[in-house]
Amino acid sequence: MPVVALENVTKSFxxxxxxxxxxxxxxxxxVVAVIGRSGSGKSTMLRCINxxxxxxxxxxxxxxxxxxxxxxxxxxxxQDVGMVFQSYNLxxxxxxxxxxxxxxxxxKKEPLAEAKATARNVLxxxxxxxxxxxxxxxxxxxxxxxxxxxxxxxxHPKVMLFDEVTxxxxxxxxxxxxxxxxxxxxxxxxxxxxxxxxxxxxxxxxVTVFMHKGKVWESGPSERxxxxxxxxxxxxxxxxxxx
Amino acid sequence: MTHEFDFDAVLASFxxxxxxxxxxxxxxxxxxxxxxxxxxxxxxxKTSGGVTVRALVSAYVEIIRNTPFLVQLYLIFFGxxxxxxxxxxxxxxxxAMTVNLGAYATEILRAGVEAIPKTQIExxxxxxxxxxxxxxxxxxxxxxxxxxxxxxxxFTLIMLASSVVGTISANExxxxxxxxxxxxxxxxxxxxxxxxxxxALAFMFRGVxxxxxxxxxxxxxxxxxxxxxxxxx
Numbered sequence: 079m080p081v082v083a084l085e086n087v088t089k090s091f092x093x094x095x096x097x098x099x100x101x102x103x104x105x106x107x108x109v110v111a112v113i114g115r116s117g118s119g120k121s122t123m124l125r126c127i128n129x130x131x132x133x134x135x136x137x138x139x140x141x142x143x144x145x146x147x148x149x150x151x152x153x154x155x156x157q158d159v160g161m162v163f164q165s166y167n168l169x170x171x172x173x174x175x176x177x178x179x180x181x182x183x184x185x186k187k188e189p190l191a192e193a194k195a196t197a198r199n200v201l202x203x204x205x206x207x208x209x210x211x212x213x214x215x216x217x218x219x220x221x222x223x224x225x226x227x228x229x230x231x232x233x234h235p236k237v238m239l240f241d242e243v244t245x246x247x248x249x250x251x252x253x254x255x256x257x258x259x260x261x262x263x264x265x266x267x268x269x270x271x272x273x274x275x276x277x278x279x280x281x282x283x284x285v286t287v288f289m290h291k292g293k294v295w296e297s298g299p300s301e302r303x304x305x306x307x308x309x310x311x312x313x314x315x316x317x318x319x320x321x
Numbered sequence: 322m323t324h325e326f327d328f329d330a331v332l333a334s335f336x337x338x339x340x341x342x343x344x345x346x347x348x349x350x351x352x353x354x355x356x357x358x359x360x361x362x363x364x365x366x367k368t369s370g371g372v373t374v375r376a377l378v379s380a381y382v383e384i385i386r387n388t389p390f391l392v393q394l395y396l397i398f399f400g401x402x403x404x405x406x407x408x409x410x411x412x413x414x415x416x417a418m419t420v421n422l423g424a425y426a427t428e429i430l431r432a433g434v435e436a437i438p439k440t441q442i443e444x445x446x447x448x449x450x451x452x453x454x455x456x457x458x459x460x461x462x463x464x465x466x467x468x469x470x471x472x473x474x475x476f477t478l479i480m481l482a483s484s485v486v487g488t489i490s491a492n493e494x495x496x497x498x499x500x501x502x503x504x505x506x507x508x509x510x511x512x513x514x515x516x517x518x519x520x521a522l523a524f525m526f527r528g529v530x531x532x533x534x535x536x537x538x539x540x541x542x543x544x545x546x547x548x549x550x551x552x553x554x
Contacts, residue, residue, distance in 0.1 A: 128447055149451075156449040167444035171462045171538070180458055181448035226444075233448065 080139075081106050081237045081268045082127060087136030089119075089126055096122045097133070098292035104237065104285075109269045111279035111300065114289035115315065120272045123289070124239045127270070128159040141236040157185060160230030160238040164245050166222040168214040174201070174225050175210045178232045186233070193232070200228040204258045220251030224258050231262075238262065240271035276316070280304045288312045330505035331514050334497075341497030342518055348411065348493060349480035349526070352418035356479065357472075359419060360426025364464075365456050367427060368434045378427065385424030390482050393417050398489045414486035414493075422479045429471045433464035466538045473530040477523055484519075494518060 080103035089097035096119045104110050112120040125131040127138060129145055129152045138145040143155040168177050178200060179193035188196070201207050204224040214222055223243055230238060240259065244252040256278050263269055263282050273279055279286050280300050287297040288311075296303065296312045307313045367378045385393065397420070398413040408416065437460050445455035465472070487496020498515045502508045 130443055130446060153449045153451060156447060159447075161447040163440065163444065163447075165440055167440045169441065169444070169459055169463075171466065181450060184454050184458060185449040229448070 080104055081108075081141055082270065083137075083139045084123070084127075085137040087123070087126065087133050087138060089122060089131060089133045096292050097126065099136070100289075100292070100294055101136075102287060102294055102297065104268060104270060106268055107266045108285060109263045109267075109271070109283045111283035111286045112270065112272045112289060113274070113276065113279060113286060113315070114295075118289040119292040120289045121241050124161075124241050124270060124272055127239060128156050128161055130161075153185070157233055158236045160233060160235035162223070162226050162230055162238065162240045162243045164242040166214070166219070166226045166246075168222055168226055168229070170214050172213075173210070174206070174212050174214070174217075177214070177225060178229045181229070182232050196232050197228075200231040201225075203231060203261070204228045205254075218251060219247050220254045223247065223251075223255045227255075227258055227262075237268040237270065240269065240273070242272050242274065244273070244275060276304070288315065290315075324509060326510060327507060328510050328514070330507050331501060331510045334501045334504075335514075337497050337501065338494065338514065338518065341492055341494040342522060344411070344491065345480065345483055345493040345495075346522060346525075348415055348418060348483050348486070348491070349476075349522075351415055352422055352479055352483075353476045355415075355419040356422030356426050356476075359423025360430050360472075361461065363423060363427030364430035364434050365453075367431050369452050369456060382424045382428050385421055386428070390417070390421050391485050391488065393421055394486060394489060410486075410489050410491040413489055414483070414491040417486070418479055418483060421482070422475065425475045425478075426472060429468050429475060430464060432471075433466075433468035434460055436467050437464055462537065466534075469530075469534055469538075473527070476530065477526060480522065480526060481519065494522075 082102075082104040084100050084102050087097050087100045088095065098119075100119070100123060102110075112123065114120045122131055126133050127140055127145075132147065133145075140155055141158040143151065143158065145152070145155060169180070172180065175194065175197050178197040179190070182188040182193040182196060183190060197210070198207065201210055204227055206221060206224055206228070209217060209221060209225070214225070217225065226243075227238075243259075244255050247255060252275070256275065259269070259271070260278075260282050271279075271283070283300045285297060286300040286303040288295050288303065288307075288309075290311050296307065296309050303312070304316065307316055363378050363382070366374050367382075370378070394414065394417040397417045398408065398410070401408055401413070434456075441459055441463075442455055445459040450458065483493055484495035486493055487499060490496070492500075494515060498511050502511045505511065
């Protein structure tokens with residue numbers, strides 16, 4: 079059974095149709111890269127999956143929850159879905175440890191000791207154990223993003239969504255974040271990532287989805303998508319990316 | 322100079338002035354704690370509540386911010402007994418100060434809440450926090466930090482505004498001064514003594530605000546305005 083399943087999802091902002099009948103499925107342990115031009119609907123699709131945006135029609139099922147417009151059900155769904163943003167969005171007034179333990183303590187009502195143990199684990203996973211008492215502003219962008227990943231991991235999500243998480247980082251910092259994500263993928267985490275890092279998508283993602291005009295224009299095994307694009311739009315997109 | 326200063330009569334009553342100052346401090350401190358609580362609730366209601374709740378909070382804020390404190394004080398002191406609620410002078414004074422400060426604090430904090438980037442709220446939402454949890458754990462402290470100078474100015478203002486509650490016989494500093502003035506006919510001297518007491522009280526409150534800010538806002542920032550310059554680093 080897929081961890082994430084979208085069936086004929088449509089979403090529009092006023093007269094602008096952003097998602098136009100999107101269907102796709104993500105199997106457990108699968109890494110799915112979503113590529114496409116700005117405005118093709120890829121970030122919006124990701125944001126619909128954990129209910130940050132409401133869809134107009136279609137059906138989304140995530141980790142056994144059917145997405146519906148019910149606040150309690152949505153909060154339960156979100157506990158199983160980790161999301162990492164382009165701008166990190168760490169809480170500036172909390173230390174790294176407090177950023178990570180907040181949701182487990184407040185949402186899952188974990189005892190503090192347990193939440194702290196989890197925090198140490200996930201920080202080790204992203205290679206930032208020594209920054210446990212730092213405040214976000216004391217960290218580089220790459221470190222902040224790794225903490226943001228750790229913060230999501232602490233909720234033990236069944237799927238992680240990455241929304242252009244390296245777009246604000248320079249190449250060196252991008253590399254350290256991608257390494258963490260590759261580690262997660264190897265550990266079997268189910269992941270969906272909207273990305274402009276074509277090399278990373280090709281190497282790490284099992285499946286790559288090319289979105290165009292709010293539709294899944296072309297999708298398939300990453301190697302095939304990149305080496306043998308079928309549609310002129312994807313060929314053109316990949317060619318422009320290589321310049 | 323034609324006025325011959327004579328402080329003896331005033332200073333003979335200095336202990337009464339201190340008594341009055343003590344009540345000023347007590348009323349102000351209680352009003353600040355309660356008024357801040359009202360402000361926090363008001364700001365939450367105004368930024369997260371439904372249409373009706375938001376309208377009610379707006380009405381409260383507008384009524385208080387567009388009427389004199391003295392009139393609010395009289396409405397509470399003379400109005401509530403007519404409705405069957407008996408209040409002593411000090412309780413009525415505290416209630417009026419709380420209601421007044423609560424309205425201003427609501428408006429100041431609302432601005433702070435609205436200055437929090439939407440992405441912070443999204444991060445909290447994505448982690449499964451409820452709107453109330455997001456307000457409490459994600460928004461409140463940074464919002465307080467942002468508006469802290471404006472908020473503490475308002476706290477000082479309510480302390481100064483407490484000088485009118487003597488009119489309902491709550492014997493704070495100014496009311497004691499007026500009493501001593503009427504006994505000694507040494508008006509100038511009386512208020513020359515009272516003025517530095519108020520200044521001392523104001524600085525004492527600012528010191529407390531600074532200490533509180535250091536405890537709450539551990540990620541230290543320049544707290545411009547608390548002491549009138551960029552201290553607290």
